[in-house]
Amino acid sequence: MCFLRFPKHSGGPLQWGKTSKQLGAADERDLFPEALRVVDEVRPKAVMLENVRGFMDAVFHDYRQKLKRQLKKMGYSFVDWHLYNASDFGVSQLRPRVVIVAVRDEFADKFEWPKGGDMQPPSVGNLLHDLMGARGWTGVDQWRDGADxxxxxxxxGSKKHGGPDLGPTRARRAWEVLGVNGKSIAEEAPDPDFEGIPRLTVRMVARIQGFPDDWQFAGRKTNAYRQVGNAFPPPVAEAVARNVKAAITARRLYAVA
Structure with missing residues (x-):
């Protein structure tokens, strides 16, 4: 199986943010052609790609159909896409993302999309209570109750800001409602006598994304945060990948029997 995703600023056929021009194939940052080149060279049994919600917009209908035709020519009978919210898989954020799956002819009839929706994600306060109070902050319980x-x-991070932050003004306002200062990322949890609105650490953001606490990120704070912030939530990737694995292994076992 081959899993390919695009860096945030490549965005597949998409432009990002309110200034989106939605150039599709005319966008120099469109990496779908490179993804198809890799698929054509490797010819894995299945392919999983991830992109932003805008991939499903009507303006990209022709682009999606072209992608499907190209993959089918390579022998992938099943080519489809599905919009998931990460919260449907227990991740404590909405994070809508499109997953594209292509499965080769001999395995195509066995793949099913995972359902999701049977896991209630915890609130930010409950999820991060131990990390936020790791240094003995006396206000952590009150903060937890407000971050509900x-x-x-x-x-x-916002494109105009040099260091790590939780996004542009609108995003930071949403974080403020939860009692989080989104203007920057902290090196560590609040001091015991901290007063004010706390910031998140890279580890806290990683937990919100669904990473296990022992996952290591390369580089200093800014680089590490951007890796986390641009990531595809692992619980969603795992759910789809498990179904892909089930499809390509079930068919093989059936053939042996």
Missing amino acids: EIAPTIVG
Whole structure:
């Protein structure tokens, strides 16, 4: 199986943010042709790609159909896409993302999309209570009670800001409602006598994304945060990948029998 995803600023056929021009194939940052080149060279049994919600917009209908035709020519009878919210898989943020799956002819009839929706994600306060109080902050319980919703969609920081932050003004306002200062990322949890609105650490953001606490990120704070902020939530990737694995292994076992 081959899993390919696009860096945030490549975005597949998409432009990002309110200034989106939605150039599709005319966008120099469109990496779908490169993804197809890799698929054509490797010819895995299945392919999983991830992109932003805008991939499903009507303006990209022809682009999606072209992608499907190209994959089918390579022998992938099943080519489809599905819009998931990460919260449907227990992740404490909405984070809508499109997953594209292509499965080769001999395995195509066995693949099913995972359902999701049977896991209630914890609130930000409950999820991060131990991390936020790791240094003995006396206000952590009150903070937990106020941060009683799931998170806004994590992003890799606002484009105009040099260091790590939780996104543009609108995103930071949403974080503020949850009692989080989104203007920057903290090196560590609040001091015992901290007063004010706390910031998140890279580890806290990683937990919101669904990463296990022992996952290591390369580089210093800014680089590490951008890796986390631009990531595809692991619980969603795992759910789809498990179904892909089930499809390509079930068919093989059936053939042996």
